[in-house]
Amino acid sequence: MTVALLTGSTPVAVAQHTATSDTVPGRERPVVTVHSDELLGRDWGLSAEDWARYRELMQGPLGVYSPNLDPLTALGIEARSDEERNRYAELQVQAESRRVNKTLAYQRAYDAAWKRLYPGQLRVNLQGAQVPSAGNKGSGRLAVFVKADCAPCDQRVRQLQAAGTAFDIYMVGSRQDDARIRQWATLAGIDPARVRARTITLNHDAGRWLSLGMPGELPAVVREVNGQWQRQ
Numbered sequence: 001m002t003v004a005l006l007t008g009s010t011p012v013a014v015a016q017h018t019a020t021s022d023t024v025p026g027r028e029r030p031v032v033t034v035h036s037d038e039l040l041g042r043d044w045g046l047s048a049e050d051w052a053r054y055r056e057l058m059q060g061p062l063g064v065y066s067p068n069l070d071p072l073t074a075l076g077i078e079a080r081s082d083e084e085r086n087r088y089a090e091l092q093v094q095a096e097s098r099r100v101n102k103t104l105a106y107q108r109a110y111d112a113a114w115k116r117l118y119p120g121q122l123r124v125n126l127q128g129a130q131v132p133s134a135g136n137k138g139s140g141r142l143a144v145f146v147k148a149d150c151a152p153c154d155q156r157v158r159q160l161q162a163a164g165t166a167f168d169i170y171m172v173g174s175r176q177d178d179a180r181i182r183q184w185a186t187l188a189g190i191d192p193a194r195v196r197a198r199t200i201t202l203n204h205d206a207g208r209w210l211s212l213g214m215p216g217e218l219p220a221v222v223r224e225v226n227g228q229w230q231r232q
Contacts, residue, residue, distance in 0.1 A: 044071050045091045068211040142167040142232060145209045145220040146188075148180065153219040154188040160221070161191060161200065170205040172218060 041051035054071040057078050062069065069077075072092040079085035144160065144167050146153035160167050169190075171181050181202050185195070194200040212229050214220065221232045 041071070044095060046071060046075075050075060066211075066213060068207065141223075143170060143222050143229075144168065145170050145172055145205065145218055145222070146184070147172045147218050148184050150218060156219040156221065157188055157190065161189070161194065166199040167221075168201045168203060170203045170208055172205040172209050174204045176204050176206070 038048040038051075041047060041054075044051075046054070051071065054074055057063065057074050058067075058069070062074060062078060066074075070092075072088050072095060076085055076088035076092065079088060142160070142165060144157060146157065146169060148171070157167075157169065169181075169185075171184060174180050181204070185202055190200060190202070195202060209218075209220070212222065214222070214229070214231065216231065222229045223232050224230075
């Protein structure tokens with residue numbers, strides 16, 4: 001298609017090409033999509049091609065079994081060579097190190113602010129450095145997933161507390177509302193002294209229970225064993 005543009009009094013013919021299925025090879029991807037993949041992959045140290053492969057993997061069986069899998073874990077699991085697997089493993093170690101350092105720095109600032117503003121009050125943790133998720137290395141402590149209005153949940157945490165066990169509580173359906181967790185903890189008989197000593201911690205679930213992909217009802221007491229989270 002040719003469009004005539006007027007420059008002064010002389011018409012200039014400019015060829016205008018319209019991309020069609022005949023002129024664009026089937027393997028070519030829209031420029032906008034490629035640019036988006038570059039931006040999304042950048043924070044993970046991934047190329048646009050890496051990110052495109054991650055998206056394709058998550059549309060298949062891997063995405064069904066583990067819908068919340070991060071890109072580095074997904075690509076590492078489905079690596080096509082030892083070299084590729086090692087590259088993703090190194091990128092994940094670097095990414096986890098950055099995340100943990102930033103989280104710990106902010107947690108220290110949060111702890112200091114809490115002591116100044118609300119001394120003696122039950123504290124709900126921010127997202128910690130070691131939290132249950134697929135492929136995550138555990139801290140060695142038990143993670144206990146509970147929900148409100150769940151008598152078995154209350155009973156289970158009382159048993160663990162009576163046994164002197166150190167554990168981290170994750171409340172499913174807390175809606176990120178600290179008051180909901182504090183109210184639940186009070187009704188469940190959680191010892192404030194144990195919370196202050198951090199032998200028991202109170203946390204928002206924030207989708208972690210779903211990310212584990214475990215069957216069964218709450219409460220759930222899990223621990224990381226050899227890289228896998230298992231019910232106890």
